[in-house]
Structures are given as C-alpha cells and as structure tokens.
Amino acid sequence: xxxxxxxxxxxxxxxxxxxxxxxxxxxxxxxxxxxxxxxxxxxxxxxxxxxxxxxxxxxxxxxxxxxxxxxxxxxxxxxxxxxxxxxxxxxxxxxxxxxxxxxxxxxxxxxxxxxxxxxxxxxxxxxxxxxxxxxxxxxxxxxxxxxxxxxxxxxxxxxxxxxxxxxxxxxxxxxxxxxxxxxxxxxxxxxxxxxxxxxxxxxxxxxxxxxxxxxxxxxxxxxxxxxxxxxxxxxxxxxxxxxxxxxxxxxxxxxxxxxxxxxxxxxxxxxxxxxxxxxxxxxxxxxxxxxxxxxxxxxxxxxxxxxxxxxxxxxxx
Numbered sequence: 450x451x452x453x454x455x456x457x458x459x460x461x462x463x464x465x466x467x468x469x470x471x472x473x474x475x476x477x478x479x480x481x482x483x484x485x486x487x488x489x490x491x492x493x494x495x496x497x498x499x500x501x502x503x504x505x506x507x508x509x510x511x512x513x514x515x516x517x518x519x520x521x522x523x524x525x526x527x528x529x530x531x532x533x534x535x536x537x538x539x540x541x542x543x544x545x546x547x548x549x550x551x552x553x554x555x556x557x558x559x560x561x562x563x564x565x566x567x568x569x570x571x572x573x574x575x576x577x578x579x580x581x582x583x584x585x586x587x588x589x590x591x592x593x594x595x596x597x598x599x600x601x602x603x604x605x606x607x608x609x610x611x612x613x614x615x616x617x618x619x620x621x622x623x624x625x626x627x628x629x630x631x632x633x634x635x636x637x638x639x640x641x642x643x644x645x646x647x648x649x650x651x652x653x654x655x656x657x658x659x660x661x662x663x664x665x666x667x668x669x670x671x672x673x674x675x676x677x678x679x680x681x682x683x684x685x686x687x688x689x690x691x692x693x694x695x696x697x698x699x700x701x702x703x704x705x706x707x708x709x710x711x712x713x714x715x716x717x718x719x720x721x722x723x724x725x726x727x728x729x730x731x732x733x734x735x736x737x738x739x740x741x742x743x744x745x746x747x748x749x750x751x752x753x754x755x756x757x758x759x760x761x762x763x764x765x766x
Contacts, residue, residue, distance in 0.1 A: 468712055469766045470620035471495070471526035475612035479605040481598060487533045488602075490519075490609045492617070494764045495527040504532035511599050518603050522610050524711050525766045532602070548579050617766070624761060625706050628716075631761075635723075635754050636699050638747050642730070643692050645744050688730045688744075695726045695751075713765040720759045727752040 471494040479486045500516055519528060556569055575581055589595045698719050705712055705719070730748040734741050 467618050468621040468625040468706055469614070469617045470624055471617065471713075471764050471766050472620060473613040473617040475609045475616065477605045477608035477612065479601055479608075481601040485535045486601065486605055487535070488605045488609050489531045489533070490528065490606070490613050492523065492526040492528045492613065495525065498523065498525055499527040500530065501528070502530045502532070504530075505534055508532060508534070508602070510595075511602050514599055514603060515606055518606055519610065522607075522614065523766070525713055530606070532606075543581075544575075545580055549574060549577075552577050552580070621765065624765060628706060628758060628761060629703065631754050631758050632699050632702055635751050636696070638751050638754075639692055639695055639699075642688070642744050642747050642751075645747075646687075646689065646692075688733050691726045691729050691733075695723055698723045698726070711766060713762060716762045716765060717759065720755055720762060724752065724755050724759075727755060 471492055474489070474491045476487065476489040478488075498520065500519060502512055502515060504512065504515075515530065515532075519530065552574065553569075559565065589598055702716060702719050702723075705715055727748055731745060731752070734744045734748065
C-alpha cells in the first residue's frame, strides 16, 4: 500500500467546527425558465430539528429533496423555509377566458336582480380568483427539466443556508465567549469554597465548646470529646468530592466548547450534573458559622451562574 503524503493526510483531517447559535435568518434569489425564485430561511432554538416548509403546490414534488438538503447542514432548531416564486419578464401568463365569462354572466345576473349599475373594470376582473393563470410554475414535463428545476431550487436553498450558517456562527462565537466567562467565574467561586472548607473544623470546635459550656454550667469540657464531635460534624459537612466533580464538569464544559459537532445537548447534560453538585453543597453545609454562611452564599451564586448557563446553552446547536 502506498503511504499517504503529508498533503493527503492533511486533507483528510476533518475541519474544526465552531460553536453555532440556533438563531439565524438569510435569503437567496435565483432565476429559472423566466421565473424569479426567492428562498428565505429562519431558525430559532428547539430541542430537536423541526422543519416547516412553505412552497407553491406545483413544487411539492421537491419538498423531500429540499428537506434533506437542510438536514445535511442543520441538526437542531426550528427552521422555517419559505419558497416564493414570481413570474419574470419571460414567464408565461394567460387569461382563463371561460372562467372570466362565467364571472361576467354572474355579475350581469346580480345587476338584473338588484338593479345595481356598477361596472367591473379590467383590473378588478383580472384580480378575480383563477382568472390569471401561470403565476406559479408548472411542474416540467420531461425528467431532464424536472431535474434542472430541482437543482436550481436546491442551489438557491444552499446559498441561503450558507448565509444563515455564517450568521449562526458569528452569534455562536459571542455565546461561547459568554459561556467561557461564566465557567471561569464558577471556577473562581469553587476555589473560594475550597479555601473556606479548611476553616470549618476550628469553627465547629468553637461552636461545640460554647454549647457544652452553656449546657454544663461552667463545668470542665473534655477537649478530646470536643475534637471528636467536631471531626464528625466536619466529615458530614465535607463537600470536597462535590467540588472535585464540579471542577471536572467545568473542564469538560470548556473542552466541548473548543471541540466540534453538536454541543447543545452535551453541554445541557453537564449543566444538569453541575446543578446537582451545587444543590448537594447547599444541603451539606450548615448555615450557623460565618464561614459556613459564606460557603452557602457562594454555592447560591454558583447555582445562579449555572442557571444562566443553562438558559444560554438552550440556543446552541
């Protein structure tokens, strides 16, 4: 087997994908056989990929093709696609004369019955439903013409999706920067909590000694017994494991932001785990000593930051 050159190996390396928002809008235009085609695409956040496609009835045979073209590029979000086709200078337009005469006969009968004298002008007649035909392209007869129209529609949609994808990437970069800033803030708060943990055991000792003196009315207090009880209380209030897991989740969160692929669901799962660790820290930290109160306050701030992260992540693909 011939070894691959460095250039070939480099070409096979997948390109790194950026964090992308699920919010975007774009429009593209094209022309075909005298028709002006305009395709607009708008997307907002959604848990899954939800596509709503509006197009002329005559173009419905191309719906599955357009849907697949979109699925190849977008994986999450609610996406509205509007295909609008208008006649160009060379588009055929014809008048349905039989239907027009039927309208005129009905109008004459109404005038005779009501005694009305209003006359219909040409513009009003042309605006009646069905009088003018050819305002939407008919499906071509030959397979070659059908395939040509399909390629034009797909190319126009592709151009709109490229524009919208760039908008989603720009917003995604802003979102990623905000997320990294919040993750760094949570890491700093977690470090503060870890530093305060070392001060809890002496605080527990002081608290126990004070309570025992009150209960014993000044009788001597066994220092060993106090130390033992303080150690048990500190063990029950130990949140070092929660802090370790929180730190690991924060690191994974940052790696995902620097990675590729669909990030939204993975980030949301990590935030659920981080929220669980914050709740556990709050439940295990007694709120009596000033040090413990400070830890509780920091844990509440961490939880608030996580909630803000979850709101922002909902808009990431």
